[in-house]
Amino acid sequence: METIMNYLDNMFATLPKTKQMKAIKEDIFSNMEDKYNELKRSGKSENEAVGIVISEFGNIDELKREFDIDLNEEKEDLPSLTETEVNNYFKENKKNSMLIGAGVILCLLGVSLLILIPQLVSDGYITGFLDGGDRLLIPFFILIAIATGMFTYAGMRMGFGKYRSIDKRFELPLYLRKSIEIKNETFHPTYTLSVIVGVVLSILSPITLFIESTITGTASNYGVVFQLFIISIAVYIFVYFGWIKMSYDALLKIGRHSKINK
Amino acid sequence: MHLISSDVIRGYNDTIILYMLLDNDSYGYEISKNIREFSDEKYIIKETTLYSAFNRLMKNGYIESFYKDETHGKRRTYYRITQAGKNYYKEKCTEWDITKQVINRFIKEEI
Known part of the structure; x- marks a missing residue:
């Protein structure tokens, strides 16, 4: 379970720490937890269960893209090189x-x-x-x-x-x-x-x-x-x-x- | 067994999720589990896909979220489809019907 938590922490590290993001992260963690417990109950080993759960997390860029507006504002004012x-x-x-x-x-x-x-x-x-x-x-x-x-x-x-x-x-x-x-x-x-x-x-x-x-x-x-x-x-x-x-x-x-x- | 690529299905994730909410309110894990079972394990929706879709659907007013405490103490975010969501779902069904017809024109059983 700790591996999954660490994985999520890493994935969300680059996202802004807003209330909304925190809520999404918590919900995703709860889903992953449920999935993990169910896999364990069905007889999967610790490693297999963690592997499957993590492989079904997806791509963090998808969330970044979805919340594009917030992310772009941060990036916008990079100075141009002359x-x-x-x-x-x-x-x-x-x-x-x-x-x-x-x-x-x-x-x-x-x-x-x-x-x-x-x-x-x-x-x-x-x-x-x-x-x-x-x-x-x-x-x-x-x-x-x-x-x-x-x-x-x-x-x-x-x-x-x-x-x-x-x-x-x-x-x-x-x-x-x-x-x-x-x-x-x-x-x-x-x-x-x-x-x-x-x-x-x-x-x-x-x-x-x-x-x-x-x-x-x-x-x-x-x-x-x-x-x-x-x-x-x-x-x-x-x-x-x-x-x-x-x-x-x-x-x-x-x-x-x-x-x-x- | 052939898993469906997320590229192909992208435009219909919202439809799939709305379908799952037509009869009952539901929460993240239950929705993804049901999608997996309904698709005979051919489509496994990723967490990030699911939550991008939730966000999009909520922004458009197609679903609403609310908290519900489970009997064994876990607090979950539940989602409920709105009337606008039901209308959108119907539109998407019509759209798919047309899409299916068009794409089928270009599909050959044998080559």
């Missing part, structure tokens, strides 16, 4: 993606330094500088700290910015939708290419190790560092182009939900 705002949205997202991409690069760079510095020291390229074990961590932590700052900053901009959850807070005028759809289509090959390049780079990155070992005879830490470098480029490509794609998806999603309901 062309400038759409452009700003893209700029904003690009900036955030660059921040996050660069942050990832800094993290990998930090790790690279942990490998690179001892190697340089042992090869005699650096002497007396940062060769103590603990001091080695200083550049690493500085880079990680900067990266964390960038992640946090980008996160804050996304979490509190004007364009957060854009698809639920704005309307998209038809003419803008069309132009965005066209831009999205022209962007698609670029996106596909970026994914391919990123994947190829990731797969090929260990090759630096092989190349190095064929040239010098041994695979050293320099190869690892170079591999990390290539991987960070790949990650940057994924983040940057992935973000643009996400911007398009979010923009084109506007109005989609409500249209399906009607």
